[in-house]
Amino acid sequence: MILVAGGTGHLGIELVPLLTARGIPVRILTRDPDRARQRLGETPQFAKGDARSPNTLEGALKGVDTVVSAMTGFGPGAPGPKAVDYEGNLNLIRAAAAADVRRFVLVSIHGVTADHAMELWRMKYRAEEALRASQLDWVIVRPNAYMELWAEIVAGPIFKDGKATVFGRGDNPVNFNSAKDVASFVALALFDPDLSRTILSIGGPENLTLNQLVGQAERAAGRKAAVKHVPLPMMRLMSLVMRPLKPDVAAMIQGGIAFDTVDMTFDAGDLRRRFPQIELTRMADVLARQGAATTTPTSAELSH
CATH class of the missing domain: 3.90.25.10 (UDP-galactose 4-epimerase, domain 1)
Known part of the structure; x- marks a missing residue:
């Protein structure tokens, strides 16, 4: 079972159907299961929860083998990168480790640094550091x-x-x-043993x-x-x-x-050489x- 946090965004609506079409069971962590069901259909499971509230994560992670975090607090009306992109991811990383999850795939952003001018980039960087310091097997994807x-x-x-x-x-x-291309790379990151504990920059x-x-x-x-x-x-x-x-x-x-x-x-030359099966x-x-x-x-x- 794969738990996807942020499953109703541009990436999620490409990734979830890609996985379910392959017969892979998927569960969506969402604050609003009805709205998520309208966007994604009835095939995936839906777990009501919020990464900002750690007590909602234990049930969502039952039976989960792998986690994909594609959530963000950046956007109109959103709670902000600190609350979601860092603190929410930190909660999810800790809960995943406690649930003995096999692999955690974090969708970050290309160009993250600790002192970036944009808060989103800084909070993604902090989430990356928290994941790298954990005991989880991880892959960081930077689109x-x-x-x-x-x-x-x-x-x-x-x-x-x-x-x-x-x-x-x-x-x-x-x-x-394209979010469709990123979904293909995330699907690789879920299962490819050669990508264990690596950072994959995508353009x-x-x-x-x-x-x-x-x-x-x-x-x-x-x-x-x-x-x-x-x-x-x-x-x-x-x-x-x-x-x-x-x-x-x-x-x-x-x-x-x-x-x-x-x-x-971004120069996509190396990406194309490494992954010729994905046409950009x-x-x-x-x-x-x-x-x-x-x-x-x-x-x-x-x-x-």
Whole structure:
């Protein structure tokens, strides 16, 4: 049995069906089993619990052989990276060790350091250190930004109404990877003995600026977009103003600043040589699927 924490996010909705299709039993740790069931169907098991509450984890871990932690506290309305990405993972690591779990796969993020400018990166690093210090067999997977998420943020408005928002100048190259590809690497990390106690950095096949992403989305949508750039000074001011009022929003603005100022490139050459069986998805393919889903008429539309 595999316990997946964070099973309803971009990665989880790719990973869980991948595992269950292979006949592997999966249990989802979730605060809201009904909502999780709507996203993932009836095939996996659902255990109501919260990694921030250690007393909810013992039951969820009964009979579990392997844990995948893909949870995060980063995002609108989320409790924050410290509460989830570090403290929640720390609770889950300790509970997994007490339950004699065989392997713990932690989904971290590429470029983590103890002194990173972004809290999310710092908290992921602390979680990594806690896992490495444990008695568990572990694999740490470090993906980059998910294509699917950024296709929604940047390309979604282009498909909908021909508008796009770019954070900063939009000229900083960023590496994106598909959640589908990351799910394939996590599935390897669950069982491959050669990956025991290793850190696996994952990236996509290309580095794209946000301006280039807009260009690809325009081609997929078949229209030019009205592009609005949010200046860096304005973003820095907004982050300062929002920090005491809405720290989750301030953190997201900081993420936008990082996308325009921090080296976020990745060379996938070594990854391709090591794992030739996994074909890396290109952003254009994700945008094409998104465009097809946007333009496909609904059953209600077809009935008229």
